Ligand SMILES: Nc1nc2c(ncn2[C@@H]2O[C@H](COP(=O)(O)OP(=O)(O)OP(=O)(O)O)[C@@H](O)[C@H]2O)c(=O)[nH]1
């Protein structure tokens with residue numbers, strides 16, 4: 462079963478504030494773009510991924526990522542589909558979902574974070590296979606956040622990203638995917654997370670920002 466993925470991004474200058482200081486301040490936006498580029502390169506090379514829709518706070522600021530085979534749209538400005546008090550991140554996911562669903566009401570929609578620079582296509586494929594059409598999620602390596610949420614075919618994504626989202630997604634009926642999937646669990650929020658993915662092996666864009674030799678793709 463093929464999946465259409467929504468990936469949200471702030472302006473790279475504004476995003477990943479907890480990661481600030483990991484590289485020289487002037488290079489922070491380039492590092493954020495590199496994390497996303499490695500994530501998206503793995504995603505677009507994975508089997509069973511039909512479309513990848515990047516919902517950007519500022520499409521021009523992430524335009525170079527289109528080369529990787531993703532579609533880029535702007536997040537809604539008036540946030541009319543946001544629920545009161547809710548993170549704008551979830552509104553961005555729902556905006557992408559609505560666009561994909563308009564093209565195919567029966568689509569399987571997924572939500573993926575853009576900060577998985579060690580992602581291996583095989584880990585994503587394994588998660589899709591294990592989900593087998595169920596509403597499902599992958600928790601981050603700390604077990605509190607979510608890196609991937611999958612809707613059941615034709616069913617709402619109902620994203621509940623934010624603090625403690627793993628628990629919120631489980632409470633919403635999503636199955637926690639149980640495999641190891643280290644590259645899919647290793648999101649980068651802090652300098653410590655960056656050290657962790659360096660040890661796992663990052664893709665070529667992040668490696669270039671860190672002055673390293675990239676890991677072999679897999
Ligand atoms: N389009 C869009 N993307 C968002 C929004 N909020 C967060 N994101 C993106 O969603 C992903 C996950 O968000 P976080 O990991 O919390 O990232 P962040 O907000 O950049 O990080 P911190 O500033 O450290 O909290 C990142 O790729 C963000 O750029 C939003 O309001 N709109």
Ligand SMILES: C=C(OP(=O)(O)O)C(=O)O
Pocket residue numbers: 550574601605606607608621622623624625626627648650
């Ligand atoms: C918003 C989330 O991401 P992060 O852990 O990257 O802040 C989340 O996991 O729900």
